[in-house]
Amino acid sequence: MIFVSACLTGERCRYDGKSTPDENMIKMVKNGKAVAACPEVMAGAKTPRIPAEIIGGDGFDVLDGKAKIFDKEGNDKTEEFLKGANLTLELCKKESVSKAILKARSPSCGSGIIYDGSFKGRLKGGFGVAAALLSRSGVEVTGL
Secondary structure (H helix, E strand, O other): OEEEEHHHHOOOOOOOOOOOOOHHHHHHHHOOOEEEEOHHHHOOOOOOOOOEEEEOOOHHHHHOOOOEEEEOOOOEOHHHHHHHHHHHHHHHHHOOOOEEEEOOEOOOOOEEEEEOOOOOOOEEEEEOHHHHHHHHOOOEEEEO
């Protein structure tokens, strides 16, 4: 089974209330080959919401307590993102997920590239919190 970021299946769950649908991801879910969810929504985040970025590292650093996640207004969202990552991992274990295809650049799902924490649209290498937890737990993580 494959886990897919829900925004890639057309669900309007991104911070801006939009989605980034991908026909292949939609087909995989419809054909029962993938399960889709949004870590942030699973943790209780509303859509739309204030954008958030990882400050001081990446998702692995957040998991290790070395970095935090703040929204653009300066609110600490670290615990919410950790909750979403853990709920995502629980779902993946329940569904016997071995691979995850996640939305690039997200502070939750980013895999390989995330925003740099400046809220200026700059990118850096790294993983979001859910992507890092899944990877650390043995799930193959790729970005789209």
